[in-house]
Every structure is written in structure tokens, then in C-alpha cells.
Amino acid sequence: MENVILKIKNLNAYYGSQKVLKNVNLEIYENRVTTILGPSGCGKTTLIRCINRLHELSPGARIEGQILLKGEDLYQIEPMIVRQKIGMVFQKPNPFPTMTIYDNVIAGYILSGIKLSKEEKDKIVEESLIKSGLWDEVKENLFKKGTFLSGGQQQRLCIARALAMKPEILLLDEPTSALDPVATSIIEELIIELKKSVTTVLVTHNIGQAGRVSDYTAFFYLGELIEFGKTTEMFTVPKSKKTEEYLIGKIG
Amino acid sequence: MNEKTIKRRIFNNKLYKIFVFLFSFLSIIPLFLIIYFVLIRGLKYVNLKFIFSMPKPMGEIGGGIFNAIVGSFIIVGVAALIAIPIGIIVGIFLSEYKEKKYTEIVKILVDTLQGIPSIVIGIIAYLWIVKPLKQFSAISGSIALSFIMLPLVIKSTEEVLNLIPIEIKEAAYAMGVPYHRIVLKILLPSGSVGILTGTLIGISRILGETAPLLFTAFGNQFLNLNLLKPMSTIPYLIYVYATSPYKDWHNQAFAASTILIIIVLSINLFGRFMEKKWKM
Amino acid sequence: MRKDKVFKIVLLLSGFLIVALLSGIFLSLVFSSIPSIKEFGINFLFSKDWDPINNKFGAFPFLIGTLLTSVISLLISIPFSLSISIFLSEILKNKLISNIFQTFVELIAGIPSVIVGLWGLFILAPFMRTLQSKLGIQPIGVGIFTASIILSIMIIPYSASIGKEVISMVPIEVKEGAISLGATEFETLKSVTLPFSFNGIFAGFLLSFGRAFGETMAVTMVIGNANKIPESIFSAGQTMASLIANEFTEATTKLYTSSLIEIGLILFIVSILINILGRLIIRRFSF
Numbered sequence: 001m002e003n004v005i006l007k008i009k010n011l012n013a014y015y016g017s018q019k020v021l022k023n024v025n026l027e028i029y030e031n032r033v034t035t036i037l038g039p040s041g042c043g044k045t046t047l048i049r050c051i052n053r054l055h056e057l058s059p060g061a062r063i064e065g066q067i068l069l070k071g072e073d074l075y076q077i078e079p080m081i082v083r084q085k086i087g088m089v090f091q092k093p094n095p096f097p098t099m100t101i102y103d104n105v106i107a108g109y110i111l112s113g114i115k116l117s118k119e120e121k122d123k124i125v126e127e128s129l130i131k132s133g134l135w136d137e138v139k140e141n142l143f144k145k146g147t148f149l150s151g152g153q154q155q156r157l158c159i160a161r162a163l164a165m166k167p168e169i170l171l172l173d174e175p176t177s178a179l180d181p182v183a184t185s186i187i188e189e190l191i192i193e194l195k196k197s198v199t200t201v202l203v204t205h206n207i208g209q210a211g212r213v214s215d216y217t218a219f220f221y222l223g224e225l226i227e228f229g230k231t232t233e234m235f236t237v238p239k240s241k242k243t244e245e246y247l248i249g250k251i252g
Numbered sequence: 253m254n255e256k257t258i259k260r261r262i263f264n265n266k267l268y269k270i271f272v273f274l275f276s277f278l279s280i281i282p283l284f285l286i287i288y289f290v291l292i293r294g295l296k297y298v299n300l301k302f303i304f305s306m307p308k309p310m311g312e313i314g315g316g317i318f319n320a321i322v323g324s325f326i327i328v329g330v331a332a333l334i335a336i337p338i339g340i341i342v343g344i345f346l347s348e349y350k351e352k353k354y355t356e357i358v359k360i361l362v363d364t365l366q367g368i369p370s371i372v373i374g375i376i377a378y379l380w381i382v383k384p385l386k387q388f389s390a391i392s393g394s395i396a397l398s399f400i401m402l403p404l405v406i407k408s409t410e411e412v413l414n415l416i417p418i419e420i421k422e423a424a425y426a427m428g429v430p431y432h433r434i435v436l437k438i439l440l441p442s443g444s445v446g447i448l449t450g451t452l453i454g455i456s457r458i459l460g461e462t463a464p465l466l467f468t469a470f471g472n473q474f475l476n477l478n479l480l481k482p483m484s485t486i487p488y489l490i491y492v493y494a495t496s497p498y499k500d501w502h503n504q505a506f507a508a509s510t511i512l513i514i515i516v517l518s519i520n521l522f523g524r525f526m527e528k529k530w531k532m
Numbered sequence: 533m534r535k536d537k538v539f540k541i542v543l544l545l546s547g548f549l550i551v552a553l554l555s556g557i558f559l560s561l562v563f564s565s566i567p568s569i570k571e572f573g574i575n576f577l578f579s580k581d582w583d584p585i586n587n588k589f590g591a592f593p594f595l596i597g598t599l600l601t602s603v604i605s606l607l608i609s610i611p612f613s614l615s616i617s618i619f620l621s622e623i624l625k626n627k628l629i630s631n632i633f634q635t636f637v638e639l640i641a642g643i644p645s646v647i648v649g650l651w652g653l654f655i656l657a658p659f660m661r662t663l664q665s666k667l668g669i670q671p672i673g674v675g676i677f678t679a680s681i682i683l684s685i686m687i688i689p690y691s692a693s694i695g696k697e698v699i700s701m702v703p704i705e706v707k708e709g710a711i712s713l714g715a716t717e718f719e720t721l722k723s724v725t726l727p728f729s730f731n732g733i734f735a736g737f738l739l740s741f742g743r744a745f746g747e748t749m750a751v752t753m754v755i756g757n758a759n760k761i762p763e764s765i766f767s768a769g770q771t772m773a774s775l776i777a778n779e780f781t782e783a784t785t786k787l788y789t790s791s792l793i794e795i796g797l798i799l800f801i802v803s804i805l806i807n808i809l810g811r812l813i814i815r816r817f818s819f
Contacts, residue, residue, distance in 0.1 A: 052712060059625060078258060084714035094705040098727035111715035111723050112261065158709070165713060261716050268718040272623060275615035279692070280636045282685045286643060286651045293654075342550060345543040358547040360811070361554045367807045368557070368800060369746025371773050375780075375796045379560050399553075432539035460644025463748040463773070467780050487646045487749075494650050495753065502654070509647045520642040524635060 005030040005199050006051070006169060011065035013046050013055060020046050022223045024065075028169070033191055033200045035210040035231065038220035039251065044203045047220070048171045051201070052086040053079040069168060084108070087162030087198075091174040093154035095146040095161070102142040104157055105129060108165040124164050131197070132160040133190050152183025159190065163198065170194065172202045176209065188213050207247060211235055219243045221251075290513055294506030302507055307473050307489075313500040317508050319475040323483040327390050327469055328459055330479065331397035336451055339402050343409025343447075344435060350414075366403035373399050374464035382468055390476070390483035393469025397458040404454035405447070412446025412530060413439055445530045452523035456516045462487040486512050558800070565794035567787055576794065582759045582775075584784070589791035591798065593761045597769040600676050600762065601751065602744040605683035609740060613688045617695025617733070622721065634693070641689040649753030652682045657754055669766050672756065677765045679755040683744045690743055691736035698732030699725060735813045742806040746799055748773040772799055 006028035013021035021043045028034050036044040049055040050063055053074065067074045074082045095104050105125045109116055116124070125142070129135040134156040138149070146157055155175060162170055172191070176184040191200060191213045204210055210217055211231060218228045219240070227240045238244040245251045305316030342362070349355045377396035382388055416439055424434045440447075462485075465471075470482040471492060486508055493505035568576065572589065579590020616637055624630045653674070661673035702725050710720040726733070756768020757778055770778075772795045783789040 054708065054712060057711070078262065080261065080714045080716060081258060082714075083712055088712040090705055090709065090712075092705050094703075094709040096706060096709065096724055098724070098730075107710070107723075108713035108715075111710055111713055111719045113257075113719070161709075161713070261719070265716040265718045268721070269623060272615045272618050275612050276619040276633070279612040279616055279688055280633070280640070283636055283640045283643075285655075286648060289651055289655050290647060338546065338549070341543065341546040345547050348543065349547075354547060358550050361550050363811075364554060364804055364807055365550070367742060367746075367803045369748065369773055369803060371746070371748045371776050372557075372561070372796045372800050372803075375776070375793055376557050376560055378780075379564055379793075380556075430533070431536040435539070456642060460642075460646065462644070462646045463777060466777055470781075487644055490646050490650060491749065491753070494646075494653060505650060506654075509650055512644060513647055516644055517639060517642055520639065521635070524638070528631075 002029040002032070004028070005070060006201075007066075007068040008047075008051075009066040009068065011047075011050060011063060011067065013043070013050055013063045014061065015058060016060035020223050021050070021063075024225050026218055026225060026228060028199060028201060029216065030199050031195055031197075032215040033195050033202060033213055034216045034218065035214035036201065036203045036218050036220060037205070037207065037210050037246075039205060039246065041222070042220040043223040044205075044220050045173055048088070048173060048201060048203055051169070052088050052171060053082050054088070080112075084112070084165055085167055086169045086171060087165055087167035088171045088173065089155065089158050089162055089175050092178050093151055093158050095149075095154050095157050097145065097147055099145065100143045101138050101146045101149075101157060104146055105160050105164050107161055128160040128164040129157075131163050131194065132156045133186065133193075134160055150183070151179050152186060155179060155183070155187060156190070159187075159194075163194075167198060169199045169201060172200065174204055175202070177204075177206070184209075207235075219246065221246070287513065287517075290506060290509045293503070294508070294510035297503050297507035298510055302504075303511070306475060309473075310496075311498060315504075317486065317489055317504065317511075319472065320484040320486045320489040320508065321511075322475060322477070323390070323469070323472070324459060324485045324487075326477070326479070327393045327397065327465075327483060327485055328455060330391065330394035331401055331458055332451065332455055334394065334398040335401035335405055335454065338398075339405025339450070339454075340409050340440070340447060342402075343406045344413065344440075346406065346410040347413035348435070362403050362406050365399065366407075368399075369463075370396075370400055370461055371463040371466075374466060374468055377464060377468045385480065387480075388468060388470035388482040389480045390469050391479040393465045393483065393485070394479070396464035396468050397461060400461060400464065401454035401458050404457065405450045408450025408453070409443065409447050412443035412450075415446075415530075416442050445526060449523050449527045449530065452519055452526070456519035456523060459519070460487055460512060460516050462491050466491075561793060561797040561800055565790055565797045568790035568794040571787060572791075576791070577798075580761060584779075584782075584788055587785055587787050589788070591772070591791075591795055593759060594770055594772045594775050594795060595798075596761050597676065597755070598745060598771040598773070600765065600769065601679045601683055601755070601771055602741055604677070604680035604765065605687060605744045606737060606741050608680060608684035609688045609691065610737065612684075613691040613695060613736070613740065614733070616688070616692040617699050617736075618721065620692075620696045621699040622717070622725070634696070637689050637692055640685065645686065645747060645749040646753075648682060648686060649750035652678065652750060652754040656682065664766060669764075672766075672768060674754045674756040674768060675766050676755065676762050676769045679751045679769075679771075680765070682750050682754055683747060686747065686750060687740040687743045691733075691740040694736030694739060695729075695733050698729040698736070701732075702728050731813050731816060735810045738806055738810045738813070742803055742810075745806070746773055746803055748777050752777045772796075 004027045008024055008026040011021055011024040036047055038044050046055060051067055055061050096107055102125055103110060105128050106121055176187050194200060202214060214231045217231045217234050219226045221242050227243045238247060302316045304318050306318055308315035346355055346359055373396050377392045381392035381395060421434060424438055465485055465488050471484045471488045472482045476483050490505045490508050493501040576591050578592050580592045581588050581590045620630055620634055657673035657678055660678050661671045665671040706724055707720055710724045751771055752774035755774055757770055758768035759770050762769035776792050776796055780792055783792055
């Protein structure tokens with residue numbers, strides 16, 4: 001029996017007068033990987049940026065509707081608190097270039113001015129790097145700046161950084177589109193492994209990736225949720241014609 | 253992560269914005285203070301008589317600054333005549349020969365020239381021209397000012413030429429146009445707005461320069477049109493009058509400053525306005 | 533073809549002209565400083581006596597005066613300049629207002645320094661006088677501190693516009709990374725944006741410092757022109773540039789002139805060093 005952790009209700013998102021998400025109703029299940037799938041411009045990045053309230057930082061951006069995390073309306077509390085509960089990994093790996101690997105992992109705490117003891121910090125750094133599969137590769141170099149890492153390693157560092165905040169939900173915005181196939185498969189394995197400890201929402205336009213890692217898929221087209229269901233079922237027997245057309249490559 | 257720390261962080265964020273806003277606005281207040289006080293005290297003395305008559309002897313009240321106005325025009329004009337052609341040629345050189353080691357060195361030297369304090373430039377013009385001629389002269393002042401204007405013309409020429417897409421040059425080459433014609437008839441005209449901008453900003457800069465004139469052009473209470481003799485200029489006059497003990501001269505210093513600041517800031521603004529157009 | 537050859541030679545020669553010019557400037561300054569260097573040697577830099585009557589010259593008071601005014605004016609300018617840089621790149625989003633504001637900032641740099649000096653002499657100095665008498669200090673109005681205030685006003689635009697440029701160049705991904713972790717704008721600025729742009733901001737301050745170092749007219753009109761080491765920041769003093777401005781035309785002996793030129797040489801060398809340092813810092817600025 002699936003547990004709903006995030007409820008998106010009647011969500012409409014705008015950039016000025018342009019509506020980019022139309023009446024989205026979606027439920028995200030706990031400890032599962034849900035993929036937001038669709039072609040460019042379908043609103044998938046906008047959707048997750050609404051979840052962690054990054055969307056509203058763009059000039060002229062606003063929403064209508066509700067997003068509830070475990071029943072709590074995310075738009076009724078301080079954005080900072082929302083972002084501490086919801087972690088995000090971006091398309092282009094973006095570790096902080098002026099910080100060491102160690103500091104990058106606990107950056108969330110440093111930025112918020114939260115004081116931790118050395119033991120606490122060491123523990124969080126090690127745990128997060130182990131969870132993101134990067135520990136063995138960097139444990140000797142924790143106090144170097146992260147710029148010497150490869151793209152895939154930098155991305156895993158960003159995942160560790162997000163995980164260090166112990167988020168309820170992890171949002172991944174096309175996390176492997178800038179990476180080579182080897183790095184991509186490492187991260188895909190990681191995503192499957194991570195769902196045991198954190199609910200994951202993955203944005204991608206890569207059908208193969210969605211098929212490989214996700215339990216559920218939500219297919220979006222031009223700002224609307226077209227279909228939602230178990231990935232295996234949707235990919236074999238799509239209910240909507242649009243979904244089918246996308247899956248076979250006719251559109252997108 | 254409790255309530256109190258969140259509130260404190262939000263408060264600090266607001267405080268930071270207020271601080272930045274406040275200090276930014278405080279920074280531009282001097283601009284208005286200076287313009288206001290200069291105009292308030294100087295504008296009432298500015299009239300046609302002031303502009304077109306000659307100074308009275310020291311200590312006497314009245315008179316005008318005609319010699320200084322003429323002197324400024326001549327000295328700045330000659331300086332521009334020297335700096336503009338040389339500046340354009342060097343600018344072309346820097347743009348056409350980029351990436352070469354020699355060019356890198358010249359670029360650094362142009363930057364160095366720009367950073368030299370203007371009083372040191374005055375010393376150089378003194379050593380090179382005043383000393384041999386054994387007298388102060390307008391031409392030595394012009395040369396000093398041209399050194400100051402030169403880097404500005406060079407840099408804006410180089411910048412504007414660098415913006416011209418290489419395809420235009422290649423198309424001209426392909427048509428068999430000789431190199432010197434490509435530069436003179438195609439590249440330069442394309443970059444003319446940028447070069448003009450650099451020139452205007454350079455002129456507004458040297459119109460206000462005083463230090464290099466202190467021992468080159470020196471000053472002259474009479475109207476002088478001879479480049480080989482000392483010549484008065486507006487900023488020099490302002491300096492001498494302001495630091496003198498005579499109240500009437502103080503008032504004239506403010507009046508002259510009113511004229512100078514209006515001219516200089518107008519040219520500066522106009523040059524900036526044009527610069528935005530071609531930098532886009 | 534022949535015309536092209538001539539043209540190219542002219543271009544190359546123009547580059548050489550610049551090399552010749554800068555070399556000539558350096559050599560002239562050195563050559564004319566020789567009488568003073570011969571007479572006083574390295575002690576010139578540490579000697580406190582500036583005594584035209586006895587033909588004895590030492591640059592120390594003016595080194596102090598220059599250092600004091602440059603450093604104090606830089607320190608005063610830092611919060612204002614940094615605020616402007618942050619304001620224009622991070623806070624103000626409206627393009628039009630931003631342009632207008634930036635123009636105002638840069639116009640300050642366009643005011644001729646003799647006019648800033650005039651304002652300093654007739655408006656700021658009297659104000660400082662009243663302030664000083666209220667504080668129980670010798671109410672002279674002019675002096676090191678007044679000169680520093682004037683200088684700080686003049687140098688703000690230089691570091692402010694460089695600072696604005698470098699802060700605008702911080703990639704948005706890096707900032708969003710911080711925001712997505714729950715940081716406020718201030719926290720993002722403090723821990724991510726400013727460290728990222730540190731080199732460029734520092735180079736901007738270096739440029740401002742260089743400007744303050746060589747500024748002549750405004751300083752000479754408000755510093756009090758006292759050829760001694762200042763007792764306090766409120767006393768009168770003299771900088772290297774203001775000394776030359778004041779006394780060059782009065783220099784009666786060859787040694788006197790040569791000493792003044794040697795001080796000009798020091799100004800020249802320092803301005804080059806600051807320039808080189810600034811370039812090195814900018815070169816190491818890349819992520």
C-alpha cells in the first residue's frame with residue numbers, strides 16, 4: 001500500500017501572463033522513485049521548481065493551487081524551511097567552487113549558520129558521501145576543493161550535499177544529461193538504491209532512464225499531466241494516445 | 253532548526269538589504285552635494301561679461317575668464333589633435349595583431365600609461381618640452397594632456413574594432429580588397445561611433461585636468477594664442493583663484509567651476525549615452 | 533601591395549611608439565632623479581627633513597601622508613563601494629533604474645578633481661571645522677582626514693563598477709545551489725557569491741587604492757600642505773603628489789627639483805606595481 005507524501009492540487013504556474021502548468025493534480029508516493037517525463041517545454045522543470053519554491057524567484061513568476069507535504073501547505077510556510085525539507089540536484093553539477101569537498105557536503109548547515117560539533121560534521125559528511133557512492137573516491141581528499149572531480153563525481157557530490165540535509169524529498173532535475181554514459185549508469189544505480197531512505201522525484205526526457213529507474217511515471221505534455229501510473233504498466237500499455245506517441249518517438 | 257533561528261535569519265536578510273540600499277544611496281549624495289553647492293555659489297556670477305572679458309589685476313574686483321576659456325579650447329584641441337590619430341593607429345594595431353606577444357606587451361604598457369598619476373605626466377612634459385624651450389608653453393600642456401587622453405582613445409578603438417565580426421574582413425579579403433583599404437574604408441567606418449565615444453570621454457577628462465598644467469602651460473593673465481608661450485586654462489584658473497586670499501576670486505572660481513562642470517558632465521553623459529548604443 | 537606593406541609597418545611602429553614612450557618616461561624620471569639619489573641615497577625614503585633652505589630633502593613625511601590618506605580613504609570607501617556593487621548586481625532588478633543609478637555613480641568620477649577640491653575647501657572643510665571644535669580637537673578643517681574623505685568619494689566609482697561586473701558574473705547555478713539548500717539571499721551572498729568574486733573585488737579595490745595614491749588636485753587643496761609627519765589624522769599633512777603640485781614651480785636649486793622628481797619616480801613605480809598586482813590577481817580569477 002503506497003503512502004502519499006506529497007500532494008499537488010490544482011497547480012497552475014505562470015511566468016507573467018504565460019501559463020506553463022495547467023491544473024496539475026499529482027500524488028507522490030513515499031520511498032518511491034517517480035519520474036516526471038516529457039519533451040522540452042512540457043513544464044517538468046517548472047513543476048519541481050514549484051515544489052521547492054525556486055519558481056517564485058523568477059521575475060513575474062507565480063502559482064495558483066496547493067502543494068502539501070505530509071499535509072502541510074508548502075506555500076504557507078517560509079520558503080527557506082521548504083527548501084531545507086526538499087533537496088534538489090541540478091542538471092549541471094554545481095558544487096561550490098570556493099569550498100572544500102568536506103564543506104560542500106555540509107554546505108546546507110554552513111549557509112544557515114547552524115553550528116555543529118566536529119564529530120557531528122564528520123559523521124554527516126561520511127554518511128552522505130557513502131550514500132551517494134562517492135566516499136571511497138574522495139575520503140583522502142576531503143579538504144581539497146571539488147573542482148578536480150569529474151562531472152559524474154561532482155554530481156554525486158551535489159547529491160551528497162542534498163542528502164546531508166536529510167530531506168523528505170529529493171528532486172533531481174535531469175541529473176545525468178550533462179554526463180557520460182558510465183557516470184550516468186552509476187547515478188542511475190544510486191537513484192534506485194536511495195529510494196530506501198528518501199522519496200525521489202526525477203525529471204527527465206530520457207525514456208530509457210525513466211524505464212530503468214522509476215517505479216511511477218507522470219507524463220507531461222505542454223504543461224498538462226497526461227498520464228500517471230506504474231512505470232512498467234505505462235510503458236507497455238499506455239492509456240493515452242499522447243503517451244504512446246511520445247514513447248514510440250512520434251512526438252517530442 | 254527552530255523558530256527563533258529562522259526568524260533571526262530572516263531578520264538578518266532584511267537588515268542586509270536595508271544596509272546595502274542605504275549605503276548605496278549615501279554614496280551618490282556627494283554627486284548632488286557638489287553640483288548643488290558649486291552651482292548655488294557660482295551660477296549668479298556667470299554672465300556674458302564674465303565669459304568674454306579678461307581678468308583684472310590681482311586684488312581688483314571684477315573681470316572675466318575669457319583668456320582661460322580660449323586657452324582651454326586651444327590646449328585641449330591641440331591635445332586631441334595629437335592623441336586621436338595616434339590613438340586610433342595604436343588601437344588598430346592592438347586589434348589587428350592580437351594574441352602576439354609583442355601586442356600583449358604594448359597592451360600592458362597602455363594600461364600602465366593610463367595608471368600614471370597626472371602630476372607625473374606633468375613632470376615628463378616639463379622635462380621634455382619646458383626645459384629645452386626654457387619657458388612654460390601651451391604646447392607642453394597639450395602634450396601632457398595628450399598622454400592622458402591617448403589610452404582612452406586607444407582602448408575604445410581597440411574595443412570597437414574587436415566587436416566587428418571577422419566575416420566582414422574575410423568577405424573583403426575574398427573580394428581582393430587590399431589590406432590597408434579594408435582597415436581604413438571598412439573597419440574604421442564601422443567602428444567610428446566607438447572611436448567617437450572614446451574621444452568624447454577623453455576630451456571631457458582632459459578638459460578638467462589641472463595637475464599636468466601646473467608647470468607646463470602654467471597660466472597667463474593675458475589672452476595668448478601663441479602655443480610656445482604660457483596659456484591659461486579654466487581648471488588652472490579655478491585652482492589659483494580658489495587658493496588665493498581674495499574673496500572675489502573665490503566667487504570667480506565657483507563661477508568658472510559652474511561653467512566647467514556643466515560642460516564636462518554634459519560631454520561625459522553624451523559620450524556614455526553613445527557608448528551604450530554601440531556596446532549593445 | 534606596397535601600400536599594404538607601408539601600412540603594416542606603420543601599425544607595428546605605433547606599438548613601438550608606446551614602448552618608446554613608456555621607456556622614455558621611466559628613463560627621464562630616473563635620469564633627473566640621479567642628483568637626488570646620489571646625494572641622499574636610500575635614506576631619502578626615511579629622512580624626515582624637507583628643508584629647501586639647507587638643501588636637505590627627505591621623503592618620509594610624504595610617504596606617510598600618502599599612505600595614510602590612501603589607506604584611510606580606501607577603508608572608508610569599502611562599505612559604500614561594496615554596497616553599490618551588490619545593489620546593482622543582486623538587488624536592483626529594474627534595468628532602467630539600474631542604469632540611471634550606475635550613471636550617477638560613474639558621474640562622480642567625471643567631476644574634475646579641482647572642482648571636488650574646491651567643494652572640499654569651501655564646504656567640507658568649514659563643516660569639519662565646526663565638527664572638530666565640537667569634539668574639542670584643533671579646528672583647522674583641512675588635514676589628513678578631510679583629504680581622506682574627499683578621496684574616498686572620488687575613488688568609490690572605480691571599485692564599485694568592477695565589483696558590480698564580477699558579482700554579475702557569478703553563475704546562476706551556483707547561487708541556486710545555495711538557495712535550494714535553504715539559504716537566504718544574505719547567506720548566499722556571504723558564503724557563495726562574495727567568495728566566488730573575491731579576486732575581482734580585490735582587484736577593484738586595488739584600482740581604487742591606486743587612484744587615491746596618485747590623486748593630486750583635490751588632495752592639495754584640503755590637506756593643509758604641512759611638510760611634516762602628521763601627529764594625528766586630524767592634523768595637516770602632505771602627500772607626495774600634493775608636494776610636487778605645491779613646490780615644483782618654487783624649486784630653486786637643481787637638487788630641490790631633482791628631489792621632487794625622485795618623488796615623482798616613486799609615484800610612478802608604485803602605480804606600476806599596483807597595476808601589475810591587479811593584473812596578476814585578475815588572471816588568477818577563474819573558476
